[in-house]
Amino acid sequence: MSGLGLAIAGAVGMLAVVWFVMRRRVEVPCTIELESTHDHFHAHVHLDGVEVDPGDAVLVHGAPSRIAFGTQQQIQSHATVERASWLRRQFVKLTGGTELYELYDVGFEG
Numbered sequence: 001m002s003g004l005g006l007a008i009a010g011a012v013g014m015l016a017v018v019w020f021v022m023r024r025r026v027e028v029p030c031t032i033e034l035e036s037t038h039d040h041f042h043a044h045v046h047l048d049g050v051e052v053d054p055g056d057a058v059l060v061h062g063a064p065s066r067i068a069f070g071t072q073q074q075i076q077s078h079a080t081v082e083r084a085s086w087l088r089r090q091f092v093k094l095t096g097g098t099e100l101y102e103l104y105d106v107g108f109e110g
Contacts, residue, residue: 023057023082026050030060032075034067047079055084055092 033044045060052058062077084092 023084023088026081026083028079028081030077030079032060032063032073032077034064034071034073034075036067036069036071038070045079047081050081052081053084053089054096055089057082057084 028050029048031046031048033042033046035042043063045058045063047058059080059082060077061079062075064073064075067073
């Protein structure tokens, strides 16, 4: 392969890498529902006006790290949704079944 061909192949490869890791950020309002009772222990986030697709990442702002036992809270806040590129979305769909362990990597940071 000639020097020009290698340069073009390298440029195309670099473009594919940039497209794969590129993310578009969207700020959206959200509702955080927390419950810590004898019957239920959960935290749910409802994003207003946006659907989360495979490969997207969500960062919820302003969520408390703890609530007292026996209480329920509903908090209005906002979240940052990082949209995956088309290429990353396809990759996640293809490999999603092999990465089930990532579901356990969810938590609150205080």
